[in-house]
Amino acid sequence: MIQLEDVSFSYDGVYSALVGVSLQIDDGESVAIMGNNGAGKTTLVKHFNGLLRPDHGRVIVNGVDARRRSVAELSKEIGLVWQNPDHQLFLDTVRKEIVFGLRNLGYSAEEADARCDMVLKDLHLEELAERSPFALSGGERKRVCLASVLATEPKVLALDEPTIGQDAGQKLRLARLLQDMNRKGCTVVVVTHDIEFVIENFPRTVAMSRGRIVADGKTSSVLSDSNAIALCSLSPPQMTVAAQSMNRLFPEVSPRMTALSEVEEAIVRILGGR
Amino acid sequence: MALIEFSDFSFRYLGSESLALRRVNLKVEEGEYLVVTGPSGCGKTTLCRAINGLVPHFHHGYVAGSVIVNGLDTREHTVAEMSSIAGLVFQNPANQLVTLNVEKEIAFGPENLGIEPSEIRRRVNDLVGLLDLGSLRDKHPHEMSGGEQQRVAIAAVLALKPKILIADEPTSNLDPASSEMILTLIAKLNREGMTVVLIEHRLDIVSKQASRLVLMNDGEIVMDGPPRIVLTDARCEELGIGVPKATQIYQRLKKRNIELPRVPLSGEELALLVQEASHR
Numbered sequence: 011m012i013q014l015e016d017v018s019f020s021y022d023g024v025y026s027a028l029v030g031v032s033l034q035i036d037d038g039e040s041v042a043i044m045g046n047n048g049a050g051k052t053t054l055v056k057h058f059n060g061l062l063r064p065d066h067g068r069v070i071v072n073g074v075d076a077r078r079r080s081v082a083e084l085s086k087e088i089g090l091v092w093q094n095p096d097h098q099l100f101l102d103t104v105r106k107e108i109v110f111g112l113r114n115l116g117y118s119a120e121e122a123d124a125r126c127d128m129v130l131k132d133l134h135l136e137e138l139a140e141r142s143p144f145a146l147s148g149g150e151r152k153r154v155c156l157a158s159v160l161a162t163e164p165k166v167l168a169l170d171e172p173t174i175g176q177d178a179g180q181k182l183r184l185a186r187l188l189q190d191m192n193r194k195g196c197t198v199v200v201v202t203h204d205i206e207f208v209i210e211n212f213p214r215t216v217a218m219s220r221g222r223i224v225a226d227g228k229t230s231s232v233l234s235d236s237n238a239i240a241l242c243s244l245s246p247p248q249m250t251v252a253a254q255s256m257n258r259l260f261p262e263v264s265p266r267m268t269a270l271s272e273v274e275e276a277i278v279r280i281l282g283g284r
Numbered sequence: 285m286a287l288i289e290f291s292d293f294s295f296r297y298l299g300s301e302s303l304a305l306r307r308v309n310l311k312v313e314e315g316e317y318l319v320v321t322g323p324s325g326c327g328k329t330t331l332c333r334a335i336n337g338l339v340p341h342f343h344h345g346y347v348a349g350s351v352i353v354n355g356l357d358t359r360e361h362t363v364a365e366m367s368s369i370a371g372l373v374f375q376n377p378a379n380q381l382v383t384l385n386v387e388k389e390i391a392f393g394p395e396n397l398g399i400e401p402s403e404i405r406r407r408v409n410d411l412v413g414l415l416d417l418g419s420l421r422d423k424h425p426h427e428m429s430g431g432e433q434q435r436v437a438i439a440a441v442l443a444l445k446p447k448i449l450i451a452d453e454p455t456s457n458l459d460p461a462s463s464e465m466i467l468t469l470i471a472k473l474n475r476e477g478m479t480v481v482l483i484e485h486r487l488d489i490v491s492k493q494a495s496r497l498v499l500m501n502d503g504e505i506v507m508d509g510p511p512r513i514v515l516t517d518a519r520c521e522e523l524g525i526g527v528p529k530a531t532q533i534y535q536r537l538k539k540r541n542i543e544l545p546r547v548p549l550s551g552e553e554l555a556l557l558v559q560e561a562s563h564r
Binding site: 045046047048093094145147148149150171174175176177178179180181182203205206243244245248249250251252253254255256258259260270273274277278280281282 | 299322323324325329375376429430431453456457458459460461462463464485488489523524525526528529530532533536537540542550551552554555556558559561562
């Protein structure tokens with residue numbers, strides 16, 4: 011469990027990146043954090059594993075105040091996948107990259123290799139194992155970063171913009187993988203602008219703006235809430251736009267739908283009975 | 285002759301075993317807005333690099349066939365020569381910015397081509413106005429937001445007065461508001477006559493503006509046509525292309541014997557088509 015109690019943080023002592031943020035993420039949850047650039051999403055996640063420490067307030071990870079623990083200790087429980095893969099990769103083959111993290115956490119060479127093979131298979135990276143991460147496409151590099159974190163089997167997996175540069179098929183595989191991890195008990199937290207990805211895969215959404223949490227709840231309610239959407243400069247989901255447009259023409263249609271099937275059924279109700 | 289013409293063009297990167305592009309044939313006329321999509325690794329980026337000569341002059345490898353852009357064979361002309369015809373904007377603007385302020389950044393390209401200082405000044409002023417960069421004049425590029433950086437990167441490319449703007453996922457690192465601003469800008473440039481080639485996975489945000497959608501897979505062009513036709517083809521689903529949800533609904537309704545008058549690409553269009561159908 012991750013608890014933030016009234017956390018404030020500033021990088022330069024002038025501009026507040028987080029202002030009095032309180033948030034609780036329970037074990038086994040699957041949560042999306044959304045908001046415009048500069049809303050504080052990445053800053054928030056960096057507090058989970060101690061990369062940043064609050065100026066005020068407390069961060070409690072699995073019942074222990076994070077202040078008492080090093081980044082290395084926290085990293086065993088919380089795996090963070092960066093937005094920009096180039097900030098994370100540095101070795102000359104994909105395999106070495108993945109094995110490196112495992113060896114650092116104390117796994118034997120055989121165990122590290124075995125785990126590496128498993129995660130390469132899960133992420134469809136087997137063919138790239140001996141390639142240099144820097145010769146891969148942007149989307150492939152992101153999957154290598156994810157692989158190196160997944161291999162450590164963290165209790166909490168936090169991903170910063172994991173869908174950037176991923177095509178629809180890869181997004182679907184990523185979604186299935188995260189659901190799978192989640193079913194096995196891993197808590198999944200994702201920072202993203204990809205509203206359709208959130209609607210389809212995350213039951214809870216936290217919306218942020220200017221360092222504050224402005225909405226937190228069921229994804230379908232947060233993302234169909236025009237105020238929250240406007241505050242966070244998000245574009246409303248395509249199906250919510252359809253629902254709102256239909257509501258203006260057919261008042262019986264709810265303007266707060268997010269799922270394709272809901273909108274489809276609403277149209278069938280209008281057109282089906284002719 | 286078309287502005288861009290690929291004839292049986294194939295390319296394999298040095299050190300790679302498979303072809304990145306396989307006998308590509310593609311003609312793009314002046315003023316078109318082409319969106320190129322397809323699964324990762326399908327050759328989209330290589331296609332773009334082949335238009336401005338980065339392939340094969342910067343990225344070396346095996347080449348067959350030809351790419352003729354504005355009458356010039358890209359194999360025989362340098363990237364510098366091509367840069368004033370086809371300008372390339374990348375996914376990550378930070379990789380593209382080289383100087384310390386907005387005006388120097390915009391002036392950098394034309395200065396390197398030896399353009400008259402008075403003309404450079406005029407271009408800088410025009411672009412600062414066009415892209416609303418006035419408030420950024422005194423900011424260091426690394427203090428700017430991603431959307432601001434991308435606007436500066438586009439201005440720097442436009443400073444060479446290219447006929448073609450090539451953009452490789454220019455909004456994928458930006459938030460929705462900044463993305464919309466960049467895409468609106470690109471659409472505006474296209475309406476004013478610029479030929480646009482845009483790589484994008486998120487077809488829900490670009491299909492409405494595109495005049496043509498090219499679908500690639502495994503180094504080949506597998507479909508090429510108006511977005512509403514390409515997006516309702518079964519091959520999109522087979523290849524895992526992100527078809528806009530409004531378009532998906534059209535398809536699903538059709539299977540249930542409910543036909544909308546046209547193919548929608550957005551939520552608003554879908555609602556209007558439902559209204560139209562309900563009156564019939």
